Amino acid sequence: MKEEIQKSLQDIISGLYDNPELNTDLYVVHIQDNKDKEHGDLASNIALVLSKPLKKNPKEIANEIIEQFSLDANIIKVEVAGPGFINFFLSKSSHGEVLKKISSEKKNYGKVQPINKKVLIEYVSSNPTGPLHIGHGRGAVFGSVLSKLLKEAGFEVDEEYYVNDFGRQMNILSVSLWIRYAQLFDSQVKMLKNGYQGEYLIDIAKKLKKIKSDEFYIANKNISKLINSDQEEDEVFTDHVIEIFKSQLSKDFNFLRDFALEEIIDLIKRDLLDFGVNHNKWFSESSLYQNDKETESRVEKAIQGLKSNGFVYEKDNAIWFKSSDFGDDKDRVLKRGNGDYTYFASDVAYHLDKYDRGYDRVINIWGSDHHGYIPRVKAAMEANNRDKDKLEVVFIQFANLIREGKKITMSTRSGEFITLKELIEEVSTEAARFFYINRKADQHLDFDLDLAKEQSKDNPLYYIQYAHARICSVLRKSKAKDSELDNSDLALLDSDREVEIQKMLQQYPTLIEKAALSSEPHLICYYLKDLASSFHSYYNSEKFLVEDEMLMNSRLFLLSGVKQVIHNGLSILGINAPQEM
RNA sequence: GCCCCGUUAGCUCAGCCGGAUAGAGCGCUGGAUUCCUAAUCCAGAGGCCAUAGGUUCAAAUCCUGUACGGGGCACCA
Structure with a gap:
C-alpha cells in the first residue's frame, strides 16, 4: 500500500513540477505511518520538502498534488493538514490483506528472497585456553541472531570462529x-x-x-x-x-x-x-603460519604485501607497519625483536584471507575494548589495496550480572569467573539469549538474573511467550480449521484494536529489514513486546469463541496471524514459541 | 592527552537515516476474573529529552562547544 502511494505521488510530482531547473527524481517521496488516528493512516511530507526548491507555499503544493491523486477501494480519503502534510485514510478492510499474506507465507512471512550476496560474520573467537564465560555470552548471542537476521534478509551467511591457537x-x-x-x-x-x-x-x-x-x-x-x-x-x-x-x-x-x-x-x-550458537566455520590462526615447501606462509605474504607497497620498516630489531600513514595513532609492530610475530601480524593475514574469500560483506563482532584496534586493521587493508570500508565492526559492550539488585563482581584472573554454562543452567538458554539481545549492543547491559527467572509479565520473554501460548490455547479450543479461517470476512475486523494489530503485523517485514540493515537485533525484542501487549489488551476486551461463526473465524484468523509473527520473530532470536505454558 | 559510548518520567530503558500532542516496563494510586490460561488487562499521576549555540518550514533526533558518567589507548592475546 505504501509503495503504491509512494509511486503515484512520485509520478504526480514529476508530472507537475519536473523541468530543467528542478529534477524531481532527486526528491524521494517518504511515506510514514501516523501515530495519531486523526491524521489518517499514512502521511507524506513531500509538499514541505518541495516548498523550498519550488519557492511556493507547502499547503498550496499539497493541494495541487491531491487534486491529481485518485482514490480507490483501499484509499478512501486524502487531505492536506497541518503545515502541509498529505494524509491518507485507508478503508478498514484494506488492513486485512496482511492476514492473508501471513497465512499463505507462514514461516516465510518477513523473509526476503535471496539477494545473492555473501556475508561473513566472525564472532566469539574467544581464546582456546578455557571455557566460555559470561563475558562471551553477549557477543555469542548477538552474532548468532545477526546471522539469522541476515539470512532472513536474503543474505547467504557464514558464521566463523577464529581460533587463536598460536603463540x-x-x-x-x-x-x-x-x-x-x-x-x-x-x-x-x-x-x-x-x-x-x-x-x-x-x-x-x-x-x-x-x-x-x-x-x-x-x-x-x-x-x-x-x-x-x-x-x-x-x-x-x-x-x-x-x-x-x-x-x-x-x-x-x-x-x-x-x-x-x-x-x-x-x-x-x-x-x-x-546456547544455540552454530558456527559453520572454524578458522585456525596457526594455519596462517603454515608454509608449504615452496611458498611462504600467509602471514609472511601479508607482510610482504605491505612491504612492497612501502609501508614496512625496521627499528630496534622489530618490524613495523606504518599504520600512522593511514590515520592510526602510531605505527604497529608486526614482528617483535625476539622474532615472534605479534597478534596483529596474524590479524592482517587473517583479514586479507577473509577479503579474498569473495564475500560482499565482512562483519566482525568485537568486544568494545577492542575499538582502538580498528584503525590499524583498516590501515593494513588499505595498505594492501583493499577497500577498508568493506570491513564492518560491531562492538559489544560488557554486561554486568545483577543478583538481588547487586552487581556480581568477578575476576578473570585466577579463574574465578562465572561460565556461560553456569548461566545457562541457572536461567535457561532462552532467557539468557533474550536478555543479552534485549539491549542495544553498544550499550552497557545489566543482566538481572532474578528477573530472567521470574514467571510474570515483568519478565518480557514470558510475556511474549505467554501471548503465543494463549493464542494456541484458544485455537485448540475452537477446533477451527485453517481452511475455514482463510475464508473469513476480514471486514469484520474493524475495531480500533483489531486495526491496530493488523497494522503492527504489516510492519513486521519492514522491521526485520531495518534490524538487519542496521545490525540492531534488539528492535525485534521491542517489537515483539509491543505486539504481545496489543494482543493481551485485545484478548481481555473480546471474546473469541462466540456463536457467530463468521465473527469467530475472522477473529481467530487475526489471532493466528499474531501467533505466526510471534513465532517468526522469536525464531530469529533463537527462542522457542511454546504451545502451552 | 587522544579515541569510542552514553546523559529522555522516581528506577531500567526504547525512540535518534528530522515531522504533527515524546513512549514502554517497573514503582506509586485506584479498578477489572460466574467466561477462551489473571503468567493478563483498564485508568490515573509522573518530562525545560544534560547544557549552550548552529542548520531547518520543522530538532529528543543532524552539526559544534561545554559539563558529568562509563570504557579504551602494549615489541599482550
Missing part, C-alpha cells in the same frame, strides 16, 4: 596442563603463578592420564622443582619455564599442546551448541 598463550596452556597432570601423581607440585588456574584443566589432565598413564610425568619429573621455585608473577620466569619444557619434552610438548587445544575447543563447541 605464547598456547605454551602456557600446555605447561599448565602438564602441571595439573603432574599433580595427579604428586600433590606437592604447584601451579605456575602465570598459569591457567581454572579447574577445567584438572579434568583434561585426568583424561591425559588415562591415555598416557604416568609416561609424561616420570620422564620430566625433575621439572617440578623448577616450577615450585616460582614465587612471583614474572613473565621472564614463565618464558624460561616454557623453554625448558620445549627442550625437555620436545615432540611430547606438541602432543600436550594439541591435546589441550582439542579438549578445550571441544568444550567451547559444546557450550556454544547448548
Whole structure:
C-alpha cells in the first residue's frame, strides 16, 4: 500500500513540477505511518520538502498534488493538514490483506528472497585456553541472531570462529596442563603463578592420564622443582619455564599442546551448541603460519604485501607497519625483536584471507575494548589495496550480572569467573539469549538474573511467550480449521484494536529489514513486546469463541496471524514459541 | 592527552537515516476474573529529552562547544 502511494505521488510530482531547473527524481517521496488516528493512516511530507526548491507555499503544493491523486477501494480519503502534510485514510478492510499474506507465507512471512550476496560474520573467537564465560555470552548471542537476521534478509551467511591457537598463550596452556597432570601423581607440585588456574584443566589432565598413564610425568619429573621455585608473577620466569619444557619434552610438548587445544575447543563447541550458537566455520590462526615447501606462509605474504607497497620498516630489531600513514595513532609492530610475530601480524593475514574469500560483506563482532584496534586493521587493508570500508565492526559492550539488585563482581584472573554454562543452567538458554539481545549492543547491559527467572509479565520473554501460548490455547479450543479461517470476512475486523494489530503485523517485514540493515537485533525484542501487549489488551476486551461463526473465524484468523509473527520473530532470536505454558 | 559510548518520567530503558500532542516496563494510586490460561488487562499521576549555540518550514533526533558518567589507548592475546 505504501509503495503504491509512494509511486503515484512520485509520478504526480514529476508530472507537475519536473523541468530543467528542478529534477524531481532527486526528491524521494517518504511515506510514514501516523501515530495519531486523526491524521489518517499514512502521511507524506513531500509538499514541505518541495516548498523550498519550488519557492511556493507547502499547503498550496499539497493541494495541487491531491487534486491529481485518485482514490480507490483501499484509499478512501486524502487531505492536506497541518503545515502541509498529505494524509491518507485507508478503508478498514484494506488492513486485512496482511492476514492473508501471513497465512499463505507462514514461516516465510518477513523473509526476503535471496539477494545473492555473501556475508561473513566472525564472532566469539574467544581464546582456546578455557571455557566460555559470561563475558562471551553477549557477543555469542548477538552474532548468532545477526546471522539469522541476515539470512532472513536474503543474505547467504557464514558464521566463523577464529581460533587463536598460536603463540605464547598456547605454551602456557600446555605447561599448565602438564602441571595439573603432574599433580595427579604428586600433590606437592604447584601451579605456575602465570598459569591457567581454572579447574577445567584438572579434568583434561585426568583424561591425559588415562591415555598416557604416568609416561609424561616420570620422564620430566625433575621439572617440578623448577616450577615450585616460582614465587612471583614474572613473565621472564614463565618464558624460561616454557623453554625448558620445549627442550625437555620436545615432540611430547606438541602432543600436550594439541591435546589441550582439542579438549578445550571441544568444550567451547559444546557450550556454544547448548546456547544455540552454530558456527559453520572454524578458522585456525596457526594455519596462517603454515608454509608449504615452496611458498611462504600467509602471514609472511601479508607482510610482504605491505612491504612492497612501502609501508614496512625496521627499528630496534622489530618490524613495523606504518599504520600512522593511514590515520592510526602510531605505527604497529608486526614482528617483535625476539622474532615472534605479534597478534596483529596474524590479524592482517587473517583479514586479507577473509577479503579474498569473495564475500560482499565482512562483519566482525568485537568486544568494545577492542575499538582502538580498528584503525590499524583498516590501515593494513588499505595498505594492501583493499577497500577498508568493506570491513564492518560491531562492538559489544560488557554486561554486568545483577543478583538481588547487586552487581556480581568477578575476576578473570585466577579463574574465578562465572561460565556461560553456569548461566545457562541457572536461567535457561532462552532467557539468557533474550536478555543479552534485549539491549542495544553498544550499550552497557545489566543482566538481572532474578528477573530472567521470574514467571510474570515483568519478565518480557514470558510475556511474549505467554501471548503465543494463549493464542494456541484458544485455537485448540475452537477446533477451527485453517481452511475455514482463510475464508473469513476480514471486514469484520474493524475495531480500533483489531486495526491496530493488523497494522503492527504489516510492519513486521519492514522491521526485520531495518534490524538487519542496521545490525540492531534488539528492535525485534521491542517489537515483539509491543505486539504481545496489543494482543493481551485485545484478548481481555473480546471474546473469541462466540456463536457467530463468521465473527469467530475472522477473529481467530487475526489471532493466528499474531501467533505466526510471534513465532517468526522469536525464531530469529533463537527462542522457542511454546504451545502451552 | 587522544579515541569510542552514553546523559529522555522516581528506577531500567526504547525512540535518534528530522515531522504533527515524546513512549514502554517497573514503582506509586485506584479498578477489572460466574467466561477462551489473571503468567493478563483498564485508568490515573509522573518530562525545560544534560547544557549552550548552529542548520531547518520543522530538532529528543543532524552539526559544534561545554559539563558529568562509563570504557579504551602494549615489541599482550
